Amino acid sequence: MKKLLVIFAHPDDESFGPAAGTLAKYAAQGVRVHYICATRGEAGEYDPDILGNHPDLAHARTAELFEAAHTMGFAGVYFLGYLDSGMEGSPSNANPRSLYSAPLEEVAQRLATYIRCVNPDAIITHDEYGWYGHPDHIKCYQATLRAYELLYDVKIGTEALDEQASETQIPTLYAASFPKWPIKLAARFLSLTGRNPRKRGQNGDIDLVEIASWEVPTTTRIQVGDYLAIKQRAIACHRSQRPLTATGNPISRAFLRRIEQQETLYKLYPLTSKRARLETRIF
Numbered sequence: 084m085k086k087l088l089v090i091f092a093h094p095d096d097e098s099f100g101p102a103a104g105t106l107a108k109y110a111a112q113g114v115r116v117h118y119i120c121a122t123r124g125e126a127g128e129y130d131p132d133i134l135g136n137h138p139d140l141a142h143a144r145t146a147e148l149f150e151a152a153h154t155m156g157f158a159g160v161y162f163l164g165y166l167d168s169g170m171e172g173s174p175s176n177a178n179p180r181s182l183y184s185a186p187l188e189e190v191a192q193r194l195a196t197y198i199r200c201v202n203p204d205a206i207i208t209h210d211e212y213g214w215y216g217h218p219d220h221i222k223c224y225q226a227t228l229r230a231y232e233l234l235y236d237v238k239i240g241t242e243a244l245d246e247q248a249s250e251t252q253i254p255t256l257y258a259a260s261f262p263k264w265p266i267k268l269a270a271r272f273l274s275l276t277g278r279n280p281r282k283r284g285q286n287g288d289i290d291l292v293e294i295a296s297w298e299v300p301t302t303t304r305i306q307v308g309d310y311l312a313i314k315q316r317a318i319a320c321h322r323s324q325r326p327l328t329a330t331g332n333p334i335s336r337a338f339l340r341r342i343e344q345q346e347t348l349y350k351l352y353p354l355t356s357k358r359a360r361l362e363t364r365i366f
């Protein structure tokens with residue numbers, strides 16, 4: 084039975100993130116999907132009414148993640164134990180227990196222990212830009228790469244091509260990413276309608292023009308259309324967080340549904356030959 088290890092920063096990245104359909108698909112096909120979540124999402128925005136019996140947001144979001152993981156059929160969920168950080172400049176980043184402030188080597192060592200226990204066949208983490216520039220996502224990406232290098236004695240980006248590495252028994256490492264053309268379209272549309280694409284999101288700290296320039300190569304494209312209903316049910320478990328896909332007019336919802344049909348990954352190790360065709364599956 085294959086094992087897929089997912090390493091993301093927050094309880095909801097597995098459901099809102101660009102690999103949710105892929106995770107639901109492989110879990111449904113019998114792959115054992117394990118999730119290492121670096122924080123409990125303490126810094127998320129929330130409405131105090133949603134806490135219910137939970138003493139704080141971390142407890143509420145932990146429970147939401149377990150519910151979402153059960154919905155997606157994950158085999159296990161583990162927490163690295165760091166505090167959630169905010170976007171660049173946020174006061175919570177100064178907390179020494181935050182993922183933001185933690186030394187990279189320490190996070191990597193902690194991750195390596197978990198990776199060794201799970202002993203996966205493939206690993207998926209964030210992309211180098213942290214999807215939309217979130218410092219926790221970037222730290223998670225960097226720490227995962229470092230842990231991988233420590234555990235498997237390789238240097239990412241410099242060694243074995245696919246064919247040469249097929250003999251080695253180390254997991255394939257992927258970054259989950261998303262296509263940038265819809266972001267470019269959205270930024271242009273906002274500009275044309277008199278809104279500033281460089282100051283989006285609740286706090287105005289999302290710069291769509293910059294995000295659109297963060298191109299990540301695609302080595303792997305997974306069809307996930309049959310698993311979007313599971314993804315939607317998992318998203319609905321995160322009641323304290325505003326769903327990203329449930330808003331908008333019918334045209335943008337239809338547009339989003341079309342984009343969601345396939346998800347893209349970038350294989351970080353082993354390297355793929357430039358001439359290689361796009362992969363359509365992980366296993």
Ligand SMILES: [Zn+2]
Nearest residue numbers: 092093096220
């Ligand atoms: Zn996140």
